[in-house]
Amino acid sequence: MQVQTVVDGKALHVYLAGEIDHDSAPRIREKIDDKVTECRPCVLRLDFSDVSFMDSSGVGLVMGRYRHAHALGCATEVTHLTPRYEKIMKMSGLSKIVKFS
Amino acid sequence: MKKINECRMTVDAKSVNEGFCRAVCAAFAAQAEPTVEEIGDIKTAVSEAVTNCIVHAYREMGGKIYITASLLADQRLRITVRDRGCGIADVKQAMEPLFTTVGDDRSGLGFSVMETFSDKLTVRSKVGKGTTVIIEKKLRGRARD
Ligand SMILES: Nc1ncnc2c1ncn2[C@@H]1O[C@H](COP(=O)(O)OP(=O)(O)OP(=O)(O)O)[C@@H](O)[C@H]1O
Ligand SMILES: [Mg+2]
Numbered sequence: 001m002q003v004q005t006v007v008d009g010k011a012l013h014v015y016l017a018g019e020i021d022h023d024s025a026p027r028i029r030e031k032i033d034d035k036v037t038e039c040r041p042c043v044l045r046l047d048f049s050d051v052s053f054m055d056s057s058g059v060g061l062v063m064g065r066y067r068h069a070h071a072l073g074c075a076t077e078v079t080h081l082t083p084r085y086e087k088i089m090k091m092s093g094l095s096k097i098v099k100f101s
Numbered sequence: 102m103k104k105i106n107e108c109r110m111t112v113d114a115k116s117v118n119e120g121f122c123r124a125v126c127a128a129f130a131a132q133a134e135p136t137v138e139e140i141g142d143i144k145t146a147v148s149e150a151v152t153n154c155i156v157h158a159y160r161e162m163g164g165k166i167y168i169t170a171s172l173l174a175d176q177r178l179r180i181t182v183r184d185r186g187c188g189i190a191d192v193k194q195a196m197e198p199l200f201t202t203v204g205d206d207r208s209g210l211g212f213s214v215m216e217t218f219s220d221k222l223t224v225r226s227k228v229g230k231g232t233t234v235i236i237e238k239k240l241r242g243r244a245r246d
Contacts, residue, residue: 022152023116025206053123055148056214060206084141087217091198092208 003031012041017050020058033068044069049080059092102173114155114164123147129170133240142218149211150182150234158186180236188228
C-alpha cells in the first residue's frame with residue numbers, strides 16, 4: 001500500500017495505491033492524520049484511482065479521516081471510486097457527510 | 102449437491118494473512134472461469150469473514166482460522182470460514198447493517214457486504230466456542246452467459 005500526499009493551496013490530495021484492508025488501514029490512517037494535522041488544509045481529497053482492493057475497512061478509514069479532519073475544520077472528499085467501492089461506501093450513508101466525485 | 106473439488110487450509114489469525122486468504126479463495130474459484138466481477142465479489146466477502154475472525158473472534162490476540170473452499174456440481178462456490186473464538190451472543194443483531202461492537206474505525210458493514218456480494222450467507226455461532234460463516238455464490242462466468 002502506498003500513500004502519496006500533495007499539498008495544493010488549501011487542499012491536501014492523498015493518492016492511495018494498492019489494497020485497503022484491516023491490515024493496511026492503520027498505516028494509511030496515520031499518514032493521512034499526521035499530514036492533515038501538520039498542513040491544516042480546508043479540503044482533504046482522497047483519490048482511489050489506484051486502489052486495487054477495498055473492503056469495509058475502507059469505509060471505516062474514510063469515516064475516521066472525516067471525523068479527524070472535521071474536528072480541524074477540514075472537509076473530506078473522495079474521488080475515483082469504482083462502482084464496487086462506491087456501493088460499499090454508500091451502504092454506510094457516508095455520502096451524506098463526504099463528497100463523492 | 103455433489104462436490105467437484107475442495108481445498109482446506111488453516112491460517113494464523115494475523116492481519117498480514119488477510120490478503121493471502123482472499124487470494125487463495127479467488128485462485129481456487131478460477132477453475133470455474135468466473136468473471137472479473139465475480140472474483141471481486143469473492144475476494145471482498147472472504148476478506149470480511151477473515152477480518153472478523155482476527156478482530157472480533159480472537160480480539161487481535163491470535164488463534165487459528167479454518168477455511169474450506171468447495172466447488173459444487175452446479176458451479177456453486179461455497180466458502181466456509183470458521184474460528185474457535187469468543188462467539189456471537191446475538192447473531193441476528195450482529196448481522197444488522199451498521200451494528201458494531203468496536204468503535205475505532207469499524208463501520209459495522211462486514212456482514213452486509215458479505216450478503217451483498219454473495220447469493221447466500223449462513224452464520225452459526227456459539228458463545229465461547231466460535232463462529233462459522235458460510236458464503237455461497239453461483240459462478241455464472243462469461244462463457245455460460
Ligand atoms: N467471527 C466473529 N466472532 C465474534 N464476533 C463477531 C465475529 N464476526 C462478527 N462479530 C460481531 O458482529 C459485529 C458485526 O460484524 P461486521 O463485520 O458486520 O461489522 P464490524 O466488523 O464491526 O465492522 P466492519 O466489518 O465494517 O469493519 C462485530 O462488531 C462483532 O461484534
Ligand atoms: Mg467486520
